[in-house]
Amino acid sequence: MLFPTGIFALFFAAVFLGHWTLVRVRPSLDRAFLLAANLAFYAFWSVEFCAALIAVGLWTWGIGLLAARGRSRPALWIGVAGVLGWLFYFKYANFFLQEIVARLGFPAPILDVVLPVGISFYCFQAISYMVDVHAGDAEVEPSPLNVLVYLTFFPHLAAGPIVRAAHFLPQLAVPPDRFRIPVAMAGILILGGLFKKMVIANELATGIVDPVFRDPSAYGAWDIALACYGYTIQIFCDFSAYSDMAIGFAALLGFHFPKNFDQPFRAVSLSEFWRRWHISLSTWLRDYLYIRALGGNRRGEARTRFNLMATMVLGGIWHGANWTFLLWGAVHGAALAIERALVGRAEPRTKGAILLRWLVTFHVVMLAFVLFRAPDLGTVASLVAGLGDGLPSEAVTWRLAALAGLGLAIHFLPPDLRERIEDGLRPLPALALGAAMGLVLLAILLAGPEGVAPFIYFQF
């Protein structure tokens, strides 16, 4: 079930009414209701995997009880290994069989493995729960129902943001406040997300990115250049849209998720980019992989650079079993290590230095996203060759270029724009606010292409 669809609008209306009615008349039933809603949401993709989600959730809860507050480190290791094993089977079994076992000359069958939607985000949250309760960073949760609601909560189930147990579980402990619902904030996030997804991302995808990456040899240099820049904008508008909408829908139900994107393309360094892009994943990788597993920057400069590279390569491979993802991670890891060696944490001071560092950062990110988007390395080679083969560029239009420019311009709006709009909406009575939101929603639906493409990060 995709957010920008009529079926989701129906589903959300039912959940909104059911949830708040139970909060008012029977709060003890609300969490069971939310769990049922979460599973119904997921059942639109796969009924079978609902059982798997529950099984892994109960495993996580049980390990949490065994390993809480420094107890039983072996239980923690077994718990994390169990969840990672489940993830690895779905994501990497065929890659391992075909790329490694078959190349060693052993028989390697192709397994009929279907990747469940959102499995990575689910596993990351499960691991963070087990590790955090073991380390004492989160309270162990005695109720399996609360752990299941936390892990399966439908706004973040398919594509994040990754919400930590220490942040979410306390919100389940007390019923949300039905007298203080942040409707304007949620509305701005949802409508802003819809605009990015429906108007910018969908049109860039269908108009230039998908056709060019499908067959680069049929397109001219300007087409290829716009497709590469366009994909960089598309993935931001697609992914941040999902996060914004997830945060907005959760807020309408009285729950808070942390921010996941913070105008990432205004970054003037790679390290700043990673503090602004997919914040919940980059902090997850930092806390659990870079610091806890690899030792962070406490073991000397050479080891720090190795840790950066290892973290980014593993982050790349997490996206899927493909050499292009590995290279994407390697490019980021190498760029971070080089940046650390050349400029450290020094901030650029002059306007020229800021502009230069912004240009370098943006283009490293953009070129890495070309690797990320390409289905294989042959496509990357075709894109490079296409830049010089002299074919006419007939797919570029002013509209597509303007949309890409708009997607970039969003990053240079005032960071507190949402709060300013909210302040403007504050005096409006509820019906006027509803009318304004409804008309903007309708305008967005009219401005975007017909149909809804799945969100890019559903596949991860």
Added chain:
Amino acid sequence: MQQPWLNPPGTPPRRGVPDDFSPASATMPLRGATAALALVWLILLAGRSEAIVDAAYGLPVAPGTETLIAVAEGWNDALTAIGLPQVLSALREGLATGR
């Protein structure tokens, strides 16, 4: 509270939680929120009446499907009589310029 909008204005964000969601967020009680969302729904139903008819035609044959189709058609016919879908189609065409 974990939800910033439930904290008094001026409350600093929690440590380690990247967040700019202001504790000063405007909030409203459930009654107002329901009214606002109901109006959003009504505008959506009005603006997407043709898509609703298409969706109703695509429903599996089951008890009640005929009634749903009749309701969707009736709703769309009523809006067509006042010219709303035609206006929205013209707007959509205008917004598609250059596509």
